[in-house]
Amino acid sequence: MALDAELLQIVGLSFLVAGTSTLIGSVIGIPLGAMIALKEFRGRDFVRTLAFTFYGFPPVLAGLLVFLLLSKEGPLGSLEWLFTPIGMVVAQVLIVTPIVTGITASAVMSVEKRLHETALALGADGRQWRATALHEARVGLLTAVMLGFGRAISEVGAVLIVGGNIRGYTRVLTTAIVLETSQAHYVEATVFGVVLFAVSFVVFAVLQRVQGRAFL
Amino acid sequence: MTAPIVIEAVEKAFGEKAVLRGVSAEIQRGEIFGILGPSGAGKTTVLRLVDLLLAPDAGRILFHGTALDPRSPEALAQRRRMAMIMQNPATFRASVFENVAFGLWLRGADAAEVRARVFQALEFVGLLGAARERADRLSGGEQQRIAFARAAVLRPEVLLLDEFTANLDPANVRALEEATLRYRRETGCTVVIVTHNLFQAKRLADRAALLLDGRLVEVAPAKDIFENPQRAETRAFLTGEMAY
Numbered sequence: 502m503a504l505d506a507e508l509l510q511i512v513g514l515s516f517l518v519a520g521t522s523t524l525i526g527s528v529i530g531i532p533l534g535a536m537i538a539l540k541e542f543r544g545r546d547f548v549r550t551l552a553f554t555f556y557g558f559p560p561v562l563a564g565l566l567v568f569l570l571l572s573k574e575g576p577l578g579s580l581e582w583l584f585t586p587i588g589m590v591v592a593q594v595l596i597v598t599p600i601v602t603g604i605t606a607s608a609v610m611s612v613e614k615r616l617h618e619t620a621l622a623l624g625a626d627g628r629q630w631r632a633t634a635l636h637e638a639r640v641g642l643l644t645a646v647m648l649g650f651g652r653a654i655s656e657v658g659a660v661l662i663v664g665g666n667i668r669g670y671t672r673v674l675t676t677a678i679v680l681e682t683s684q685a686h687y688v689e690a691t692v693f694g695v696v697l698f699a700v701s702f703v704v705f706a707v708l709q710r711v712q713g714r715a716f717l
Numbered sequence: 718m719t720a721p722i723v724i725e726a727v728e729k730a731f732g733e734k735a736v737l738r739g740v741s742a743e744i745q746r747g748e749i750f751g752i753l754g755p756s757g758a759g760k761t762t763v764l765r766l767v768d769l770l771l772a773p774d775a776g777r778i779l780f781h782g783t784a785l786d787p788r789s790p791e792a793l794a795q796r797r798r799m800a801m802i803m804q805n806p807a808t809f810r811a812s813v814f815e816n817v818a819f820g821l822w823l824r825g826a827d828a829a830e831v832r833a834r835v836f837q838a839l840e841f842v843g844l845l846g847a848a849r850e851r852a853d854r855l856s857g858g859e860q861q862r863i864a865f866a867r868a869a870v871l872r873p874e875v876l877l878l879d880e881f882t883a884n885l886d887p888a889n890v891r892a893l894e895e896a897t898l899r900y901r902r903e904t905g906c907t908v909v910i911v912t913h914n915l916f917q918a919k920r921l922a923d924r925a926a927l928l929l930d931g932r933l934v935e936v937a938p939a940k941d942i943f944e945n946p947q948r949a950e951t952r953a954f955l956t957g958e959m960a961y
Contacts, residue, residue: 615807622768622801622877623820623867626793637810 507669512696514586515673516704518660519653522590526597526653527646533598534605534645538613539631549606555599560592564659567592571663584665589673592659597649604648608641609634643712647705654701719782720745721907722767722875727776729762736762738931739776749901749908751922751939753915755954758928760911761804764877767909768801797824800868801877806860808852813844816852816863820871838870842896858889865893869900876900878910882917894921915955919943927951 536542537549569575571583571591582588612634620630635642657675664671666680674697681690722744729737736759744750752760765771766778769787777784780795800820809816817835826834839845842862847855852863861881868876878897882890898921901908912918918925919939926936927950935942935951946952 616809618765618770619803619807620819621770621796622803624793624797624823624871626823629823633809640810 508692508696510669511672511674511677511693512700514671515654515675515697516700518586518589518593518673519650519656522593522597522653523601523646523650525590525594526601526649529594530598530601530645530649531605531642534602534607535609535631535635537602537606538609539634552599552602552606556603558596558599559658560596560656561658561662563595564592564662567595567659567663583663584667584671586664586671589660589664589671592663593653593656596656596659597653600652601645601649604645605638605642608638608645611641612637640712643708647708647712650704650708651701654697654704721781722909723779724763724767725776725779727763727766727773727778729759729766729771729774736931737766737773740928740931740933741776742926742933742936744907744909745924746907747901747905748923749897749910749921751918751925752909752911752928753913753918753925753942753954754928755913759931760913760928761879763928764801764879764909764911767875768799768877769796770801797871798873799875799877800871800873801879802861802864802868802881804880804883806857806864808855808860808863811852812848813839813850813852813855813863814848817866817870820867824871834870835866838866841869841900842866843892858885858892861885861889861893862896865896869896872904872906874906876906876908878908878912880912881910882912882914890917897921915943927954929954 534552537545537552567588568583570577571580571588572578582591616633616637617630620633625633655675657679660671660673661676661679664673664676666672666676672680674693678690678693678697681687681693720743724740724742724744727737727740728735740759740763742750752763754760762771766773767785769785769792772787779785783791783795785795786792809819814835817838818831821831821834836845836848839848842865844859844862844866847859852860855863865881876897882893885893894917897908897910900906910918910921922939924937925939925942926933927942927948928934929950935946935948937947942951943955946955952958
């Protein structure tokens with residue numbers, strides 16, 4: 502009974518942290534990716550390269566960076582977000598945003614290459630073209646959000662460092678698996694793993710259905 | 718009556734490569750003007766300049782007496798009086814109906830007008846039964862007919878056709894050529910067609926121009942160009958002596 506309640510709390514927090522960071526990462530990453538793809542500006546190639554480089558940004562490094570920022574001696578220490586779910590979200594936003602930005606940029610760039618002149622020749626102005634490009638890239642944008650969420654929900658390094666894996670407060674599925682495994686509680690670790698897989702499967706199935714509809 | 722499109726000594730280069738070297742021509746209202754030439758002669762560049770997708774490096778293009786400039790505030794309104802069909806039809810990830818309606822939606826046409834005009838255009842190209850199908854699932858020929866309907870539905874003053882039947886089977890080539898002739902007959906619109914297909918130019922064009930190496934070497938009524946070319950280069954091109 503106690504495990505059930507704790508399990509529910511862990512599952513809830515896992516999805517709250519991953520969902521919130523994916524939402525924030527998408528709000529930042531989709532417009533940024535679209536801007537990289539559609540707008541001519543100085544340093545565009547540099548920003549694009551940076552976004553792609555951060556694709557592979559090690560989560561542990563993101564965790565360390567946020568830890569240093571949020572620690573008492575750090576520049577954002579006064580916020581007291583270290584070892585809180587908010588701190589975990591901040592760390593995951595750092596991981597999710599480059600993924601969403603990079604995939605969005607790629608998706609919109611491929612639309613740009615294929616349809617830009619056609620849309621202009623049919624009479625689109627700049628604003629109409631940008632709206633059309635995003636609409637055309639909608640499957641790619643959903644893929645970006647799905648991969649961002651996938652990275653966030655399965656991530657362990659950053660949330661462990663920044664959240665501290667505090668029972669009943671910052672413990673999420675991945676950190677619970679690490680803890681139970683380290684204590685040789687393999688059954689519990691496996692249960693958490695199965696729950697993580699099952700709930701992720703449901704979320705991706707729903708997103709995939711939405712993505713399927715977005716084809717037309 | 719002044720010609721709706723006047724091309725005056727236009728030059729265009731891409732990097733070091735000069736593509737157009739002082740092209741001049743007048744395209745008359747309601748005519749089908751064919752631009753012939755081998756690949757890489759600069760034919761498509763002429764169309765893209767007329768459609769304000771590019772700006773000339775030198776010279777100018779007048780549209781009803783006004784110089785075209787893609788950066789000017791009037792560029793959008795000018796471009797909306799023309800429609801261009803590209804060599805490779807790029808369809809939107811949407812139904813056939815939505816593809817054809819696209820330009821009308823951009824112009825803020827109301828739903829009833831969009832519906833009526835789109836169905837009329839689809840009937841014109843023989844795709845009425847495919848209105849609800851996904852455009853990208855149709856064959857290349859059908860997609861090019863969508864592109865034709867997408868342009869025709871806008872009732873442009875000038876229709877620009879860029880190798881619009883290249884790579885299509887003979888049945889689709891014939892259907893699109895007939896659609897072009899019928900559309901011009903019914904609307905009186907000016908058509909500029911770029912092609913390296915001599916037979917197509919012969920079948921469609923009222924006047925033809927031969928573009929070689931960025932220069933128009935001969936402009937004349939199509940019959941004269943094909944039956945009695947004045948320039949040695951034109952003769953060489955038409956008889957196949959010119960390798961390209």
